[in-house]
Amino acid sequence: MSRTPGAAAAAGPDDERRGERFRDDVHAAMPGWVTARLVVLGALGLAHVVAAKVDASVPGFTDRLSRGLLAWDGRWYFDIAERGYAALPDESLRFFPLYPLVARALSPLVAGHTGLALLLVSNAAALALGALVHRLALVETGDPALARRAAWLTALIPPFYVLVMGYGEPLALSLSVGCFLALRRRRWGWAAAAGFLSGLTRPVGAILSVPAAVEAARGIRSAPAGERVLRGIAVVAPMAGVASFLVWVGGRFDDALLPLDVQNRAHLRGGFANPVVTVVRAAGDLVQGDVGLGHNSVHLPWVVVAAVLAVVACRRWPAPYGAFAVTTLVVVLSARNLGSFERYAFGAFPLVLALASVTAASWAERLVLSVSASLLAGYATLALLLYYVP
Numbered sequence: 001m002s003r004t005p006g007a008a009a010a011a012g013p014d015d016e017r018r019g020e021r022f023r024d025d026v027h028a029a030m031p032g033w034v035t036a037r038l039v040v041l042g043a044l045g046l047a048h049v050v051a052a053k054v055d056a057s058v059p060g061f062t063d064r065l066s067r068g069l070l071a072w073d074g075r076w077y078f079d080i081a082e083r084g085y086a087a088l089p090d091e092s093l094r095f096f097p098l099y100p101l102v103a104r105a106l107s108p109l110v111a112g113h114t115g116l117a118l119l120l121v122s123n124a125a126a127l128a129l130g131a132l133v134h135r136l137a138l139v140e141t142g143d144p145a146l147a148r149r150a151a152w153l154t155a156l157i158p159p160f161y162v163l164v165m166g167y168g169e170p171l172a173l174s175l176s177v178g179c180f181l182a183l184r185r186r187r188w189g190w191a192a193a194a195g196f197l198s199g200l201t202r203p204v205g206a207i208l209s210v211p212a213a214v215e216a217a218r219g220i221r222s223a224p225a226g227e228r229v230l231r232g233i234a235v236v237a238p239m240a241g242v243a244s245f246l247v248w249v250g251g252r253f254d255d256a257l258l259p260l261d262v263q264n265r266a267h268l269r270g271g272f273a274n275p276v277v278t279v280v281r282a283a284g285d286l287v288q289g290d291v292g293l294g295h296n297s298v299h300l301p302w303v304v305v306a307a308v309l310a311v312v313a314c315r316r317w318p319a320p321y322g323a324f325a326v327t328t329l330v331v332v333l334s335a336r337n338l339g340s341f342e343r344y345a346f347g348a349f350p351l352v353l354a355l356a357s358v359t360a361a362s363w364a365e366r367l368v369l370s371v372s373a374s375l376l377a378g379y380a381t382l383a384l385l386l387y388y389v390p
Contacts, residue, residue, distance in 0.1 A: 028148050029130025032155030039373055040164040043380035064386045070115050072390050074166030081114045093259040096245055098200040099168035118166040125170035126163040130154050132177040137353060139184065149365055150356035157352060158375035159342035162390045172201040177349055179208050183215040188230035192237035199241020204347060208238035210327045211320035270336030278333055279303060299341040306345040312354035321350035339389050
């Protein structure tokens with residue numbers, strides 16, 4: 001059925017431009033998104049080859065691959081989506097609810113296959129993440145080459161092999177970038193919504209309150225009273241998202257702080273520590289040769305990379321970006337155990353934007369993307385073989 005001229009006019013040029021921008025963002029994100037999935041699926045195939053060869057001398061070794069892309073945290077999310085928190089050990093409470101809830105709602109559309117639903121949600125969110133990063137970089141810099149490079153890096157940063165797996169990171173990161181887009185455009189209601197949902201996805205979503213406060217403080221004296229209220233809501237919304245889950249846990253399990261207490265157990269974060277002390281001890285382990293998987297020293301090179309990129313974010317990007325990056329690193333480093341440091345640190349997506357801003361030279365871009373893809377494959381292979389904790 002053809003549209004009337006009035007209907008076409010109602011759509012308006014703004015709607016058409018939004019559609020064009022959306023397509024441009026998705027097209028920019030798609031190559032990196034596809035490449036990352038080919039790399040990780042290739043790593044899964046390599047892991048099967050390795051496991052088959054090892055199994056002859058260590059029977060049962062191939063069982064390590066039985067969970068595939070739902071290994072590690074993916075298994076927890078699967079069980080939460082299938083059975084709920086009450087049927088699981090209290091350790092399940094460290095995984096916040098939005099991601100498994102979305103997958104659970106989607107599962108009837110895929111014949112009740114919860115694992116498939118989890119992977120569909122995470123991979124769709126990963127594509128949205130690349131598109132959002134592309135748009136945010138364009139909004140901030142007006143540089144199409146930098147925006148394209150940022151979209152590629154978002155897909156290929158080595159710790160982000162988890163964006164292909166059954167992890168909550170793609171959804172959490174998409175909400176974080178969406179929150180920044182709304183903050184920088186002064187769309188406080190949308191920023192509040194994205195921040196609140198981020199807090200429901202992962203506890204570190206609360207960190208979004210820091211850049212929100214930095215942005216909300218800018219020009220607040222001249223803002224109308226109603227807008228000041230909206231700015232305040234945008235600031236507290238990420239913390240409110242976290243608090244809402246904790247309140248539910250308190251009502252259901254009689255201990256609202258249980259998710260945080262569980263995360264600080266010895267085999268996980270190991271409790272809070274001075275970030276400087278943690279880094280110094282890791283350096284000491286490195287000097288002494290304690291560099292095996294499971295030691296803090298193995299993460300030290302990434303600590304250095306993340307710190308340098310945080311400085312770049314502070315110098316080259318607006319204040320909220322640097323504030324988010326620095327606060328995230330301080331929180332991540334304030335643990336006795338640095339396991340999963342890389343994944344947690346790059347949850348501060350301004351680190352990726354900072355890397356994109358210092359690799360403008362064609363040789364630098366090719367080098368960084370090639371090294372990133374290679375490390376992505378290596379880390380994914382080790383993680384799928386259960387040698388490396390994502």
